[in-house]
Amino acid sequence: MPQREVDIAIIGAGTAGLSAWHAARKHSDRVVLIEGGEYGTTCARVGCMPSKLLIAAAEAAHLARDAGGFGIKVSGVEVDGAAVMARLKQERDGFVGQVLKSMQRIPEQDRITGHARFEDPHTLAVGDHTRVTAHTIIIATGSRPTWPDMFDVAGDRLVTNDDVFEWDNLPRSVAVFGPGVVGLELGQALHRLGVRLRVFGVGGALGPFKDVAVRDNAEATFNEEFYIDPDAKVERIEHDGDAVLVTFVERGSERTFTERFDYLLAATGRRPNVDRLGLENAGLALDDEGVPRFNRFTLQCRNADDDPSHVFIAGDANQELPLLHEANSEGRIAGDNAGRFPELRAGRRNVPLAIVFTEPQMATVGDGYAELEKHLGGCDCLAVGEASFEDQGRAVVMRQNRGLMRLYGEHGSGQFLGAELFGPRVEHMAHLLAWALEQKLTVGQMLAMPWYHPVLEEGLRSGLRDLNASLQLGPAITERCMECGPGD
Template structure:
């Protein structure tokens, strides 16, 4: 084996790993980036970008079909599945190419290809060709799809998001398991592109929502368009020829049905890629899923003796917040601390922000409702304000007037705490609220900001006014836009 002695070794060349490399390399030229799989990041290759390309095509088809609501006749809408997937893959490859170009700017001497595993806390074996001795190590190995063993009955008709973006065309039917972020985004997109679809869940959860009112609104809205059962009773999954046969209890009627599908899409969660790192040789304390315990501000992994040492973990591998912007930020923190170790700096963690690109969109800002209740000591400690989009002016104009937003604040201080959002273009309102939470604004300060008319953000103003009226502090701000009427 070749022997390499380096200051910093980074396992994984995804978003977190690349971010860590660029930051660590400011401290030392002796940094090696190790990748055991395909280059290109999960986001660019099989995640954020190809899924949004598929959603964009689905949105175009949906807008064409529903244009009659504006008095516009466009005739029959025909979806060319091969053309749709050709564009998805072409643009996906362009995004991946950008990542690969960035990777090529890293000197070849600082890159290693091969599966890495720990030989001891400071030593990595890379493939069967290189032993790397490192002063500090960053684990940034990402995650992969996981599913229950009962899905294995589908054989090669069991697919994940990775497989979908290699399709050359669109199937006739798909059964989606998992109404979370991936399942809802891909499921609705496939439905709007003409794929027959049923979506099944187990726990009753839907997307990222913890607030029952927002969740129930989303449940009812999605079910107007396609079948979703977040608490499904699936009795059997079988393979018959080229079809997946699913027997389940129909949600409304309670009748047992058996239906055939071309594919079973497993969107039932992701597991961190730490199980093949031989972490038992690294001296780390692991949780019941085999993931190292770590400090979220320094991203140091905890040792078995409860100390925190020279190994760091960032991105989807730690399973805290598996989102690209979090992976990027965590990579910077881990890279900086690995580079300056044993000196450390607590990295700044932004407020939680998550967006689901369904229609209507789903978003959460800050802690969820259930988390706030638990942290603050009960439901009566959390002030809630809400606004529906059913009669919101701009939403009515756009014929997108479905949704509900719920905002949370602390009694006494009036501090804004977070939100769960379901409605049109929530990606933008969620950012406004995340910035307000990052700046620790109070509800009254947020209401005092400028509000244009007519815009969707006026729905946010209505929710803030409702929230302020429900706060137990001082006189509530209850003025209304007299010219616009309710639902402004």
């Protein structure tokens, strides 16, 4: 087997891997990028971009049907499923093509195709054709869909989001399992494109929300449009010819139904692609899920003896924050540290920001209500403000006046801590709030910023005013909060 000796080996050529390669190359010319599958990131092939293409088509159909509310008569709205999927694939392939074009900037001799597996802590066997010895190694292998074993009975009727974007036409019906980000985005889009739909969940979770008030508002709103049960009682799943049968207890009643669907869409999460790397040969400490333990600021893994390792892990492979902007940031940090190893630098991590492109949109900024309550709740340091979109002027004008936002601040300091948002176009407000949180602004400073009229952001101002009114400010409050400390 041919031997390659390099300074840095990167396993995975997705968003994190590509970012790591560019950062590592600033330190060494001896860097190789190893990819076991097709080039082209998860975002471009089966994630962010194709899902937004489906959502855009669904939004067009929905707006046409809803035009009557403005006094605009649109008759005979017809969805051409084949045309929808054809455009999706064409534009998706364009995005993938852009990624592939960027790959051409990486010298061919620095790219190796094949599945990598650790033979020892510094040696990787790539397929059956190359052995790579590296001073440092970066794991950036991404993730793949996962589902409970009980879904296997659906056979060829079981699909994931990876499969949806290969459809040549839209199905007549789909049972979606998992009301998380993927399930809600694809589920609502399919419904608006005329696909009969039911969404089933377990345990009551809905999207990214942890604040019960926001979650309940979102659940009620979505149920006005399509059936969703975040804590469903599903009794049986069966394969029946070219369909799948789902037997379930109807939400809000004790009646049991058996319904036939063309497909069962499993949107029940993703698992990191680390189980085929031979990590038992890498000498790394692993968590209960088999994922290497690592420092989130340096992305450096730890050895089984708890010493720091020469191996780094970035992106979806570490299962921390499976978002493109986080993968890009983590890749850069890992690549930089792998290049300067054994010297390390703590990379700057931005405040958490997540957006779900349903309608209304969902967004979270900061650690979320549950984590903040856990961190500060012992001494009642957490202040909460809220605002509804039901009577917000611009939202009423647009006939999109649905949703609720909850904003969090710290008593004493008045500092803004985060938010959970459900409402029209909150992707933009979420960015404003993330920037404010990154700058450690107080609620008072945020309210002093300019606010135009009439805009949706005036709803945000209402929420901040409500939060400001609930804040208890002053040195005595601050001192008491500081005395409590995290977790007290």
